[in-house]
Amino acid sequence: VGLGDLQQLAMLAVVRLGDHAYGAAIRDELARVAGRIVSVQTVWVTLVRLEEQGLTVSKEVHGPEGGRPRRVFHLTSKGWQALEESRASMARMWEGVARP
Amino acid sequence: VSEPGRQTPRWIRRIFRQLFPGRRGFEVLEDLDREYLEFSARHPRGLGWGWCFAQLLRPDTWRLALALRRVRRIEESRQIVGRGPELYSLAIPWLDLRLGLRMLVKHPGLTAVAVFALGVGIPIGLAPAHVGRVHETTLPVDGGRRISVLRYVDPATGHPQSPFIDDFAHWRDRLTSFATVAFTSIRRHYNLVTDGGLTVPVQGAAVTPSFFDTLRVPPLLGRPLVPADDLPGAAAVVVISYDLWQSAMNADPAVIGRTARIGGVPRSVVGVMPEGFRFPYRDRLWLPLQGNVGAGEALPYPGAGWLVFGRLEHGVAPEEAEAEFSAVRDRWANEFSEQYARLLPQVVPFTIGLYGHSRLGALAEPQYLLLQILGLLVLVATCANVGMVVFARTAARTSEMAVRTALGASRRRIASQLVVESLVVAVLAAGGGLLLADRAASRNWPADPFWAAWSRGGSSGVGTPPWRRCRGCRSSWSPCSSP
Numbered sequence: 096v097g098l099g100d101l102q103q104l105a106m107l108a109v110v111r112l113g114d115h116a117y118g119a120a121i122r123d124e125l126a127r128v129a130g131r132i133v134s135v136q137t138v139w140v141t142l143v144r145l146e147e148q149g150l151t152v153s154k155e156v157h158g159p160e161g162g163r164p165r166r167v168f169h170l171t172s173k174g175w176q177a178l179e180e181s182r183a184s185m186a187r188m189w190e191g192v193a194r195p
Numbered sequence: 196v197s198e199p200g201r202q203t204p205r206w207i208r209r210i211f212r213q214l215f216p217g218r219r220g221f222e223v224l225e226d227l228d229r230e231y232l233e234f235s236a237r238h239p240r241g242l243g244w245g246w247c248f249a250q251l252l253r254p255d256t257w258r259l260a261l262a263l264r265r266v267r268r269i270e271e272s273r274q275i276v277g278r279g280p281e282l283y284s285l286a287i288p289w290l291d292l293r294l295g296l297r298m299l300v301k302h303p304g305l306t307a308v309a310v311f312a313l314g315v316g317i318p319i320g321l322a323p324a325h326v327g328r329v330h331e332t333t334l335p336v337d338g339g340r341r342i343s344v345l346r347y348v349d350p351a352t353g354h355p356q357s358p359f360i361d362d363f364a365h366w367r368d369r370l371t372s373f374a375t376v377a378f379t380s381i382r383r384h385y386n387l388v389t390d391g392g393l394t395v396p397v398q399g400a401a402v403t404p405s406f407f408d409t410l411r412v413p414p415l416l417g418r419p420l421v422p423a424d425d426l427p428g429a430a431a432v433v434v435i436s437y438d439l440w441q442s443a444m445n446a447d448p449a450v451i452g453r454t455a456r457i458g459g460v461p462r463s464v465v466g467v468m469p470e471g472f473r474f475p476y477r478d479r480l481w482l483p484l485q486g487n488v489g490a491g492e493a494l495p496y497p498g499a500g501w502l503v504f505g506r507l508e509h510g511v512a513p514e515e516a517e518a519e520f521s522a523v524r525d526r527w528a529n530e531f532s533e534q535y536a537r538l539l540p541q542v543v544p545f546t547i548g549l550y551g552h553s554r555l556g557a558l559a560e561p562q563y564l565l566l567q568i569l570g571l572l573v574l575v576a577t578c579a580n581v582g583m584v585v586f587a588r589t590a591a592r593t594s595e596m597a598v599r600t601a602l603g604a605s606r607r608r609i610a611s612q613l614v615v616e617s618l619v620v621a622v623l624a625a626g627g628g629l630l631l632a633d634r635a636a637s638r639n640w641p642a643d644p645f646w647a648a649w650s651r652g653g654s655s656g657v658g659t660p661p662w663r664r665c666r667g668c669r670s671s672w673s674p675c676s677s678p
Contacts, residue, residue, distance in 0.1 A: 119226045135226040136255035143219070143262040147269070155218065166222055 098181045102150075104129050105141045106178050109151060109168045117165040118142065142168060150174035203231045207247040214260040216605060217267045223259065267605060291612045295619030298588075305588055309581045309624040316577025317628030318635045323567040325636050329647045330557035334545050336474075337411045341507040344548020345376070345520060347538035355551050356538060358503045366503060367405075369523045372516035373505035377406040378484065379475050381500045381549070387443065387480065388456040395443050399457070399480035406481065407434075409506045410474060416440075417451040417466035424465075424483040433457055434466040436479040457482065473645035475502065475549060504545055517542040549644070581624060585617050 098106070108124040109116040122138045125131045145151040151174050155164040170178070202208065208224065215223045227250070234246050250256055299306045333339045345366055346355045360378065367376040380401045387395045400406075407419035415437060424432050433455065435444070444450045444464075453464050457480065473479060507516055520540040528536040543554050550557065557563050596609055640647070 118222055119229060122226070134253065134255060135223060135230050136250070136253060136259045139219070139223050139226075140255055140259045140262055143259070143266050147262070147266065163221070163225075166219060 098150075098177055101131070101133070101137070101141050102145060103178065103181050104131060105138065105145065106150065106170060106174060109170055110178075114156070114167060116168045121168070145174070150177055202228050204244070204247060207250070210251065214256065215263050217263060217270075217603065219263055219266065223263075264605075267603075271603070271605070271608065288611075288615060291615035292619065294612060295616040298616050299619060299623065302588055305584050306620065306623070308584055309620050310627045312577045312581050313621075313624035313628040314631050315628075316574050317625065318632040320570045320574030320577075321632045321636075323563065323570045326566065327558050327563060329643055330546055330550055330552065331544075332546055332646060335646050338506065340544075341509075342409065342504060342545045343507055343513060343516065343542045344545055345370075345373075345503045345505060346541050346543070346548055347524075348541050350537065350539050353553060355541075355548075358501055360501075363403075363503045365527060366505075366520070366523065369526075370505070370516070370519060372508055372511045372519045374508050375405045375409040376503060376505035377409040378403045379406055379502050379504070381475055381502050383500075385458045385480065387439075389443050390454050391445075393443055395439070397439060397479040398477055399482060400475060400478045401482045401484045403484050406474075409504065411506075412469065412472055412474075414466040415469045416448075417464070419466055420481060420483050425485055427485060429483070429485065431460050431462040432465045432483065433462040434468060434481045435464055436468050436473055437470040439479045440467045471645065475504075475545075476644050477641075478645075502549065504548065507542075513542045513544075546644075546646070581620070585620060589613055 104125055105121060108121045108128070111128070112120050112124055118135070118139055121142065122133065122135065125133060125138070142151070142153075146153060146168075149171060151168045152171055153166045153168045156167045157164045203211070203224075211224050211227060212220065214220075231243065231246060235243050238246075334342050336342065346358065347362075348355050358378075363376065363378040366373075370376065383399060383401065385397055385399045387397050389395075402420065404420045404422045404425050407414075413419070414434065417434070420432070420434055423429055435450075435455075440446060440450055443455075444453065447453065450464050450467060454461050455464060456462070462482070468481075507513065517540065520542055524538070524540045525536070541554055543552075547554065547556055552560060599609060600606075
């Protein structure tokens with residue numbers, strides 16, 4: 096599966112956030128770590144498409160205060176494989192590349 | 196729950212709620228509330244509405260709306276069919292169909308009302324079509340299209356005039372467009388007493404011998420009427436129908452020569468016509484006219500309705516025959532009576548002529564149009580009633596719909612279920628109605644002419660009359676292919 100730039104970043108954010116990888120947190124993580132400020136809709140479109148492709152799964156998790164459940168995302172093995180392939184192909188492309 | 200005044204405005208929330216369905220949609224809405232809050236904190240209060248409009252214009256908003264619908268469909272599919280969306284399009288209609296069938300059993304009253312209403316409404320609605328087909332069909336005899344009625348029409352009233360015997364003799368002798376011309380009484384009734392003492396009231400026709408030549412239908416037994424039978428003083432004879440032979444004569448194979456009293460006159464049976472042949476309407480016996488045609492004598496049946504019909508020569512169009520008919524009429528008017536000059540001579544198809552319709556046919560007459568409108572109104576009223584009953588059933592299930600919605604069923608999903616349920620009722624009721632209409636059309640109604648059995652589209656009516664089958668294919672319904 097060829098991953099887009101934002102898809103890779105979102106998947107990495109999911110991995111980084113672990114059990115707290117829900118929509119708003121992923122958006123914040125993208126802004127905080129990668130410096131990518133994206134809209135709520137853009138993040139959710141990306142997350143839904145990743146789920147459709149089988150790269151992530153989600154389940155509703157109740158908060159500690161018994162509030163409204165949040166949907167938390169996790170990478171599937173297929174997602175991990177796609178992410179690693181993207182990283183490897185990017186590394187191969189960078190190999191031997193230096194700014195003149 | 197967000198604090199009042201810190202959420203997105205109510206109107207945009209409503210739009211977002213419609214755009215973003217399902218539980219994911221709630222989360223998106225919460226995230227948008229949060230973003231709106233951040234925006235409101237950084238900008239003047241009045242700009243909030245601008246943010247709302249901007250969200251609606253974002254392509255991602257609409258992409259997300261579509262994506263969330265796709266995901267919900269997949270999840271629904273997994274819940275219902277235990278598989279992904281690949282079987283969704285097949286499994287959902289099947290599930291709805293099963294629910295619809297279950298509803299038929301659960302609401303037997305509604306099912307009975309719908310089936311009964313459409314079972315009555317559809318035959319009534321289709322009755323005008325049946326009448327039109329019967330009134331405008333082609334006769335099921337060899338070259339039936341060429342059998343035409345010759346008549347005079349009064350232009351003042353538009354009604355055809357009953358022909359006189361002298362008219363017939365005149366036309367027969369002068370018209371060259373017709374191979375044969377015949378004269379027959381219509382809808383005349385007789386009392387038949389067999390030699391065994393059985394009395395049967397029957398409809399029969401007094402005909403000229405050319406009657407059988409014109410129709411070219413050979414008898415099953417014996418012979419048809421011949422010119423010698425029509426001469427004054429000739430032996431009294433009769434040709435009977437197949438069903439009269441079966442019922443009154445006990446299908447006696449030696450029926451030829453047996454005597455039957457018809458209208459008090461003993462007559463010898465000389466022929467039996469094939470099964471189904473009851474020309475010109477629903478007649479069961481045929482007597483020679485014996486009116487000394489052309490000699491100016493009175494006919495023996497005063498007050499009867501009469502019809503002149505003939506078989507057009509090969510290659511002669513009805514228009515050509517009518518032109519010749521007009522010329523003959525002109526000569527007749529000059530020679531004898533000017534009253535003929537005002538009458539319009541017409542050559543029309545047999546079925547139109549028999550019923551006395553205008554030359555445009557039954558379908559062009561206002562009475563038929565009225566009949567069609569009435570039939571259509573009955574059908575519309577029936578459908579509306581069935582629709583109301585189905586609606587009432589649906590309205591009584593609001594709590595069920597509410598529960599389903601709360602459990603995540605989409606509006607489309609519920610609507611599709613209701614449509615399929617209604618379709619199940621409609622298909623069952625309409626199927627019953629069409630079946631009844633077909634049965635009604637196939638039935639031998641007393642008001643129908645004999646050829647209705649061979650002209651209707653009903654399941655039992657399509658076929659070839661026995662007299663049009665060759666000897667080799669008598670037992671089959673396939674048309675005769677031999678010359």
